[in-house]
Amino acid sequence: MVAISSAHWPPLWQPRFETLMKRILPFIIILAVLAIALGSAWYLTRSIPSSNTVVGSQQPVPRSTSSASPSSPGSQTPAPQTVANAGDPGAEPPHVLGPPTAPAQLEEFGDFECPPCGMFHPILEQMHQEFGDRLAITFREFPLVPAHQHALAAASAAEAAGLQGKFWEMHDLLYERQKTWKTEFDVRPVFEGYAREIGLDLERYRRDMAGEVVAQRIMQDGKRGHSLDVKGTPTVFLNGLEVPFESLAAERLRVFIQREIDRAGKQK
């Protein structure tokens, strides 16, 4: 009896099972790949921001990248830190727009050739208009060489203009006309045109462009950026705490600035 059943069973169910598996297996693989793909996307979305200097959208609170900061990354109310206490000092005097005693001190590390920096420029201008004397904006040179071929020349042009007291005029022109000059082969005549436009002494501008002072200022700002673990541009610190990159939109940045001003008001 046993011999009969064992002789008959395998041919009856085995082909059916194989056929069924052949039909079902690809769909099982597809579902497994879909699960792995979605899982890895979720994991990467969470891990990439926390492993770099940019904080993820789950944590809409600025955090400090400086080792001098005592506040933990997960803290919901990080203590404001003055930028002067953190990292390398950078070029002195820095380019500051607004009073040095303003309750909100914003420091941007920028590259004039970087498109996101160009897009961030009008947002910062809007913040300057809205907050007036309550916000001080400091610009730090962070030319990404060799990624951006004209970034160093643009930084030099801005610094050379700064030596004649017209840093912000050149800064604005470089950002506003970024798309015009970044595709040029030789940017020197273009920048000289800007220098002429803002009324610089052209001979002095040319001398300063190639001078040691300008080169040193750029290097000192770069050193400060590296000491604060700046990896890309624009990187923005507000009262010493890094603002997450995805929070650099006007509506979110406004909230952060206002919060710093409110905090300073309460402490008085």
Next chain:
Amino acid sequence: MKRTWLYAAAALLALLGLADAIYLTVEHVTGQSVRCTIVAGCSEVLSSSYAVVAGIPLAMVGAAAYFSVFDLALLAAFGYRVAATLLTPLVIAMFLVSLWLIYLQAFVIHAFCQFCLFSAAITFALFVCVLVARRVKSV
């Protein structure tokens, strides 16, 4: 048999493309790729207006396309003829889009992103794989 292996190879290639596209999508969504870094190219390409189609990151569209290619190639490897029929136009469309994206990087944006180039290489390999699979005998 040979055709089955070609479709299996296409499925594996699509997995590589999927991994690349998922990475780029995450970079885009988290804002990493939009920030300029010391590595040239990607920030220029991924922050350009061509990186988003109707509000959706192009990398996400690419991930969906690679996942579809993987599904169809796998089903084709298991003998589903309809899947093999659908796979060819999809891969041809992806091949043409890749050509267009390379043109944009070379002549419009003037910057190359290595992850985009890797994706294009995968698509070209898929294109060859699928075309050869259509020409060879199934057994």
